[in-house]
Structures are given as C-alpha cells and as structure tokens.
Amino acid sequence: MALRSRGTSQQGPVRSGGIRTAPSPAAPVVAAEDGSPTVTAWLRLGKDGRLSAYAPAEGGVARWTENAPGGAWTGPELVAPGTGLQSHLSVAQGSDGYVHLAALRHTPMQDGGTWTELVHAIQYQSGRPVKSWAVIGSPYSRKAWEDGLRMGHPSVGVDSSDNVQIVVRNAFGGVSARGQDPSGKWRGWDDLNGNGADRSISIVAAQGGRMVIHAPCDSGIHVYERPKGDAEFAWRDEPIEGTPATGTVNGVETGEDGRVTFFLRDAASGELRAWRDEEPAVSIGGKGSGPVALLRHEIDGVDCMVLAQRDAEGRPAIAVYPTEQEAAGVTWTPVGEACAGAPALAVDGEGRVVLGVFTPEGRLRIARQRTDTAGLAFAAWQQI
Template identity: 45%
Template structure:
C-alpha cells in the first residue's frame, strides 16, 4: 500500500486516536521498500465503505457518510507511531476490521526493534483500539526481526486473527489468536526461498489458506478443519511476481488465486483443480490483483482490477466465475494512480472501484445504474 505524508487541512479528529494538522492535503511519499497492497476498501456492518492508507506514523481513513455515498468524511489521521508503510487488512464475519502492519521502535541499547502490530476498529468511522504488539518470530534478536517480511492477515471461521510473515529463511512463520482472544506462540510452517509478503484468504467454510511465491513456484499451505495446524500443499508450478497474489471465494470450499506473471506481467488464475495457471486476457499490471465476486445482470462474475503497466492507470476486467476459458478483456479507466486499486460492493449493491491519484487524493468510481459493468465518472474524495 502507498505511503502518505499526513498533512491535511483541518484534519478531522473523531476521538483521541486521531490527530489533526493544518497544512496541505495528503500526498504520496516516496517509499518503494515495501510493496502496495489491495483490500483497503472495506464495507462495514452498517453498509458504509471505508478506505485506509498507511501514512508516516499513522493510518489515514476515509468513510462514507451513508451507505452508497456519494459523500465521504476524512481523511481522519489515526496515530500509529513507528508504523512502516504497509497495511494488511482483515475483516471477520462480525464486521470488525483488523489493521495489521510492522512497527519499528528504538530499544534502550539503541538498536531498533521490529514487530508485528495490529489495531481493531469495531464500527465504521469510530476510533481504533490501541495498537497491540503481536511480536516477532525472533523476539530476542532485533537483527533477525528486521529481516521478516510484511505481514499477511486473515480472520478465520471462529473469529480468530491469524498473522503470517516471511521468515529469514524464506519460509513462513505464523501466530494466531485462540477463540478466547489469547495468542498462541509463533509457529514455523517451514518452506524456503520465498520472496515478498505472505498472502492469506478464507474459504466459505472458514478454512485458511496462504501462499508465498518463490523464483520458480508458489508455495501453498491449507487447513483440513478449522483450528488445526496448517499443512503444506503441493507447490503451484508458476512464476508469480512477489506481492501480487490474491484470492477470492469462487465455489463451495474453494478459493481461486490470481497473481501477475513474473514472465510477462499478465494476470494468471489458478485453483487446485487446475494442473497449471490460466492467463486472463492480455493486459499487464504491477502490484497485487484486486478481486471481487458478485452478480452482474444476474450472472455470477469474478471482477479483477490492477494498475496497468504501461499507463499507470487502473484497469478492470470481468468473466463468468470459474469459466476462465471465456477469457477476460481489460479496460483502462480513470487517471494514473499509485499503489494498487481496490474493489468492493457498496450499500446499494453497486460495484465500487477506488484508487489513489498521483496527487494523493482518493478517487472513486461506481457501477452505473444500467445493464453491464459500466462505471460512472471518477470522483475525487479528498
């Protein structure tokens, strides 16, 4: 996810966890050490959409004033001292939103401590709970902790938060809450040669899967039942760009994974019933693939979005769910963006695509009230 400098005219203070400035609007900071993320546009239990972006020592947040918009408030500036410019977002069936990232803080001896942290938002537009330290697989070695990858996060079928990080050997370590809210110890899920961040997702039966690309394959882990240990599944024979994988539920107990090919930048789709990934259209992109499954004109469709390689503009595609043989045609939309776009369904049932412009403003486009997947003109939120 893109970093923003937290400068805002009359920034709103919803509670003690937000702070306001009085200078300019938020603008992108030059930060390329951590990759962008998607999934930052979330619909709350009250039907309102919220957009999140990490900033310097803070998280910026925009919230619809009512379900379906079009008005928004924000950005609210939610303090997060030491937070690095990366944010993984997970939402449970209860609607609560978990913000997960990495924090660096100086130790008494002058070294820097790196640890996974998370904060919880119960309701749209309200303040965050305090940032809680989940720690590191290397609690006694700051030098090793500094080498872990950005966290992936998912809430399982029991409502427990799981966090995963790439460890120093290129495998995966994870830590999870128990149903009563306490945290288990860090577990080593093995693996080697991994690059980028771990990406996790949840099936409709509440089972967690996660993947981590290597130079020539995609490592994958899964659960047999809720609450049990993860097992290493067969590797996927694919060269995927680091930080690009994402998954969406496409059938009973099934996830379909998508990523950008490390060979030519096209989007590849895969699920366990496939012997090898299938390329979806000729469009090429960078960063993670935004995903959404919804009905369009009564048809079950999978919608994809990414940042186009050549133009830097958002691009959108759709096809009948699990019918990759039908292909997908990519259409450019809007102005050049930074980071990765996000997709959601708003409180009125419309597909919404959001992206951050190169000027730092949040841009939003909604599905037109007509047949098909045509989008309205983009509007600038803040």
C-alpha cells in the same frame, strides 16, 4: 517511512463525548519508493452500510469514511497513531464487520540495535476510533533482533469464525504464523517451515475455517493449507509452478466447499494468471503492475468476477466475466486516469460495485456502478 504521495484532510470537527475536537489530518503513503503498493484490499464496507478506505500514513493509518451510505466522504484522518510503523499495511475484515490492521513496527533498543515486532489494531465500527495497536510480537528473542530485521511484510486474514491469523516471511525464508483461538486469545508462534520465500506472502480465507498461505520462492510457490479452523497448517511437499511479481499472489472464494481461485502477476511478462485446485494456471492477459483487486458479485443475475488492476500505462482497468470461466477469455477496459498503488473493489451499502483508486498525489477517487444500464458501467469519478 518514505513519503511518495500525500493527501490533506478536508473534514470538519467531530464530537467526542461532550467536547468538540478536530481529527488529525493524515499524509497517506500509497506506494513505496519503487512504485509498489503499500496496501491492498483497502476499501471495506461496514455493518452500517458505510464504506471506509485505509492507507499507511506518516505516524499511523490514514482513513476516509462515508458520512452516509453512498454519500459524501470525510478524511483522510489519522487513526491508529504510532511511531516506528513500517510502510506496508495489511487489511482484512471478518463477517462481524470488524476491520483488522497489521503492520511491522521498529523500536530502537537501549543497548543498540532495532527491535522489530508485529502489531495489530481493530476498528469495530465505521468512522469510530480504532483500538490502539496491540503487540503480536516476534518469532525471535530480543537477543536475535538482527533476525527480526529480516522479516517480511505481515499479512492478516480472518477466518469464517472471525478468528484472526497473521503470517510473515521469517528471517530464514520460511513462514511464521500466529493466530487467535475462539476465545480471542493469541496462540504461540508456529514455524511452518519452508525456505527462500519472497518478502511478501499472502493468506486467503474461505468457508469452513479454510485458510491458504502462498509464499513465492525461487523454486515456485510454497503452499500451506489449513482445511478447517481447528486444524494445523500443512506444507505441501512440492511448490506449485509460477514466478509471481512480488506481492501479487491473492485469491477469493469462488465455489462450493471453500474452493478458491488464486491470481498472480507473472514477473517476466507482467500478465495475470489464475488457477484453482490442481488445475493449470490460465493467462488472463492484463499486462500491468501490482496485484489485481478481486470481487465476486452478481451482475444482471449472473455470478461474476470483477477484477481491477493498474495497467501498463498506469491507469485503472476493469475486467468482468462469469465466475470460474477464465478460460473463455477476459477483456480489460481502462476506466480512468493514472493512479498510484493498487486499485480496490467493494460493494457499497446500496449494492453497487465501487472501484477505488489513489491518485499519484495520494488523493482518494471513487467510481460507482451505474444502475440505469445493463452490465457493469461506472458513473463519473468522485474525488475525495
């Protein structure tokens, strides 16, 4: 994979059984050649109150982990090692705390050609080994390996019952999906139809097993929705209006009955837009690049949305407003120096909002919410 930014491990050896071993250092790849992020939603809180961060790396996945809730970090260490892994990583987490990773893998074939398949790995606990990559496969046979090469980047989601769903833009511009049933067994591939989809599609999970897939295309954004866990995805007949920049459609649950607010960055203006249900999209300004990071969190007793983006100057910028009140206006505030890839948001083990970014050199930087002042203000940046 093309390397744009690197970091080196600063952690000491760790104990594995009765043998003391040193984890392998990792070289993170946080942005592609064109500057687009290779991973989003990469900052996650474990059940033990420790945060972990993830990024694609040469030969696997780079992971940073807090030593204790709110404490110092170790990493980046190389986890989920593998050959042929492509440069985009999708990260999701269930209510059980398990972190799910999905990627595409290329393998040379003996008779020529390149076999493309989706792979999936799980981290059960913070800082612990990641389970080896499991093959999810391909919607195509080996005879049709050239079709596999035209697949897009996979997107992984976890529903409210902790069942995993992986979706991918297929070779013909439609959407292919494969999910787990409650027993953990992977079902067969579903062809959800459609055509002309962009390379990057998104999947968003909400309560009650609801999941929504967005596949941008030339005629708008195709939407596929599953209202509950035991239902099938249904394709809306008409795409919704919008011309999002590649890889910028995402969403978060903001209301009752699994209501989700979705966001995209307009390809022409660079501004962010938000919409939900059948309401028209609302511009929320914030010219910049890449997707916006999303976090719903209570601040000073108010249910708020916290957004983070890489602004037009390449710096991280933050916006905060009452949930579902985009129409009242959104103000963006730069909060640091130039960053690469996409920012990420999380709540740490002490209930503080945490903003994470990667430096242009691939180093991890963290800023935590101050608790000695009203509103959302951040303490000094911590470079890992």
